[in-house]
Amino acid sequence: MGIEVLQYQFMQNAILAGLLAGITCAVIGVFVVTMHLSFIGVCIAHAAFAGALLGLWLGFNPLLGALLFSLVGAAVIGPMADRGELNPDTSIGIVFSLMLGLAFLFMGLMPGARGEALSLFWGSILTVTGQHLIFLAITTAVIVGLLVVFYKEIQAVICHRDVAVAVGIPATVVFYGLLFATGVTITASLQSIGGLLIYSLILNPAAAAYQLTYSLKRMLLIASVFGIISCWAGLAVSYVLDTPSGASIVITSSIIFGLATLFSPKRKVKQWRQVQPAG
Amino acid sequence: MDDTVIRIEDAAVSYREDVALRGVSLEVRRGEFVGIIGPNGAGKTTLLTVLNGLGKLVHGRAWVLGGSVNGRNTINLRKRIGYVAQVQNIDPRLPINVRETVMAGCYGRLGLFRRPKTSQWQAVDNVLQMVGIAHLARRPIGHLSGGEYQKAAIARALIQQPEIFLLDEPTASIDPQAQREIMSLVQLIHKEYDMTTLLVTHDLKQLPSICNRLLLMKEGWIWGQGSPASMLREEVLSELYGSPMSVSTETTLRYS
Numbered sequence: 001m002g003i004e005v006l007q008y009q010f011m012q013n014a015i016l017a018g019l020l021a022g023i024t025c026a027v028i029g030v031f032v033v034t035m036h037l038s039f040i041g042v043c044i045a046h047a048a049f050a051g052a053l054l055g056l057w058l059g060f061n062p063l064l065g066a067l068l069f070s071l072v073g074a075a076v077i078g079p080m081a082d083r084g085e086l087n088p089d090t091s092i093g094i095v096f097s098l099m100l101g102l103a104f105l106f107m108g109l110m111p112g113a114r115g116e117a118l119s120l121f122w123g124s125i126l127t128v129t130g131q132h133l134i135f136l137a138i139t140t141a142v143i144v145g146l147l148v149v150f151y152k153e154i155q156a157v158i159c160h161r162d163v164a165v166a167v168g169i170p171a172t173v174v175f176y177g178l179l180f181a182t183g184v185t186i187t188a189s190l191q192s193i194g195g196l197l198i199y200s201l202i203l204n205p206a207a208a209a210y211q212l213t214y215s216l217k218r219m220l221l222i223a224s225v226f227g228i229i230s231c232w233a234g235l236a237v238s239y240v241l242d243t244p245s246g247a248s249i250v251i252t253s254s255i256i257f258g259l260a261t262l263f264s265p266k267r268k269v270k271q272w273r274q275v276q277p278a279g
Numbered sequence: 280m281d282d283t284v285i286r287i288e289d290a291a292v293s294y295r296e297d298v299a300l301r302g303v304s305l306e307v308r309r310g311e312f313v314g315i316i317g318p319n320g321a322g323k324t325t326l327l328t329v330l331n332g333l334g335k336l337v338h339g340r341a342w343v344l345g346g347s348v349n350g351r352n353t354i355n356l357r358k359r360i361g362y363v364a365q366v367q368n369i370d371p372r373l374p375i376n377v378r379e380t381v382m383a384g385c386y387g388r389l390g391l392f393r394r395p396k397t398s399q400w401q402a403v404d405n406v407l408q409m410v411g412i413a414h415l416a417r418r419p420i421g422h423l424s425g426g427e428y429q430k431a432a433i434a435r436a437l438i439q440q441p442e443i444f445l446l447d448e449p450t451a452s453i454d455p456q457a458q459r460e461i462m463s464l465v466q467l468i469h470k471e472y473d474m475t476t477l478l479v480t481h482d483l484k485q486l487p488s489i490c491n492r493l494l495l496m497k498e499g500w501i502w503g504q505g506s507p508a509s510m511l512r513e514e515v516l517s518e519l520y521g522s523p524m525s526v527s528t529e530t531t532l533r534y535s
Contacts, residue, residue, distance in 0.1 A: 034370075034373065034374065036370075149392065150391070152383075152386050152389075152394065152395070153386065153391070155375060155379065155383070156383040156386050158373075158375065159373065159375045159379075159380055159383060159420065160367060160369070162333070162364065163362075163364065163367075163383070163432075163435070164383065164386075165333065165357070166331055166333065166357060166360075166362040166364075167357065167358065167362075167383060167384055167385075167386060167387040167435075167439060168354050168355065168356075168357040168358035168386075168387025168388065169383075169386055169387050170354065170391075210372060210374070211372075213374055214372075214374050214375075214376065214419045215374055215376075216374045216375055216379075218374070219374045266372050
């Protein structure tokens with residue numbers, strides 16, 4: 001990639017979007033991975049996607065639709081998982097398929113060309129506008145700010161939610177706050193990464209960092225670095241090989257996850273434990 | 280002077296169609312050590328959760344430390360109650376160590392927007408020393424054995440500086456040596472801090488030496504209560520558990 005490409009506004013926007021989306025998605029991913037909420041996160045991502053398509057169909061801002069749907073999705077999924085009326089996998093699976101169904105329904109009802117709708121599938125970091133960047137920057141600042149302010153409460157909820165409740169921490173508020181933060185992050189990154197791919201950028205950097213450290217603070221830092229590298233390296237690959245940017249970013253993050261798993265010190269501990277005699 | 284710290288009147292709790300507690304009434308005085316025994320499904324754990332507001336009453340009322348449970352004040356009440364649950368399954372890769380887990384015990388009292396001070400970390404180290412796991416302070420919490428985990432849970436409850444100590448089968452699923460250590464630790468803490476303690480257990484061997492009073496629970500009722508000597512008798516226990524039991528001279532109980 002020639003250095004001169006960095007002079008273009010669209011590339012500067014893309015680099016900045018990669019930095020912000022990489023950090024925010026990775027931070028949210030740390031909560032999702034450590035609290036075993038992967039399926040809930042996927043479901044919220046698809047809710048955001050359906051909401052964005054509704055916005056496109058009815059002619060209002062797709063980001064507003066994505067935000068509304070992801071927040072409502074979090075508000076519905078949280079209690080379903082909590083109260084255990086059904087097995088959480090079953091209830092979340094039902095909401096997930098409903099959201100996917102709604103997404104395709106809105107797309108089917110949309111008149112005329114569906115180029116903009118299709119771009120929400122895989123996103124395009126190279127077409128990020130100044131308005132999107134501002135939304136993404138505000139989201140990043142709020143998520144990182146809340147993390148710093150409520151770090152000890154979040155850590156206690158990650159460790160054990162019931163115990164956090166028992167010691168007098170408002171754990172339910174923290175838990176729902178994290179679900180809503182997931183929805184907002186997905187909405188803010190939808191344009192650059194795409195509705196079907198965004199979840200990989202949330203999951204992969206955090207899952208890779210999970211393989212490498214036993215410190216939560218270090219995990220947040222490593223995941224953020226992996227998130228940024230995924231975005232920037234994916235962007236470079238996309239530019240050089242002329243491949244879709246969202247897909248390139250997600251594949252890069254998957255490769256990072258694969259390498260982290262391969263060289264994970266935790267994996268070595270596991271292997272060592274497996275050869276120890278029982279008792 | 281009324282030194283009652285726990286009062287429950289006609290409490291009932293249900294989980295959908297299943298009734299876990301039926302018309303339970305109970306008073307506990309400050310500094311008392313109450314053992315709670317009974318077969319599985321008797322409502323022992325539910326009784327403890329009513330006291331810290333985790334279990335929701337469908338009938339009756341409960342007061343703890345002068346405040347009504349299930350009211351607006353429940354979250355403040357929890358900060359004054361140490362709760363040790365049964366051994367939990369923790370992900371061995373969880374990036375949180377023992378010291379951090381124990382410190383979480385005082386986060387409720389500390390309140391939002393405040394960070395623990397150096398003196399509080401020192402207090403955590405002292406408590407870890409007391410429960411005998413200071414050498415595990417930096418180990419990931421998911422790497423502890425069942426007995427070590429329960430000691431960490433007791434340390435977490437202690438760092439809370441609670442006025443009431445609730446222990447839910449702290450010796451379940453751990454080896455006999457660790458069981459003895461945990462029970463000795465519970466006894467030591469009760470004596471040292473004169474803390475009101477409620478202990479749910481199936482470990483009948485050590486109860487006489489610890490408890491002031493024993494509650495016998497069955498099918499959601501308090502089926503009987505009294506001194507350990509009056510309750511730990513073959514005919515009483517056989518009827519409670521619905522199976523013949525024998526009591527040895529060493530107060531060791533076993534199914535026969």
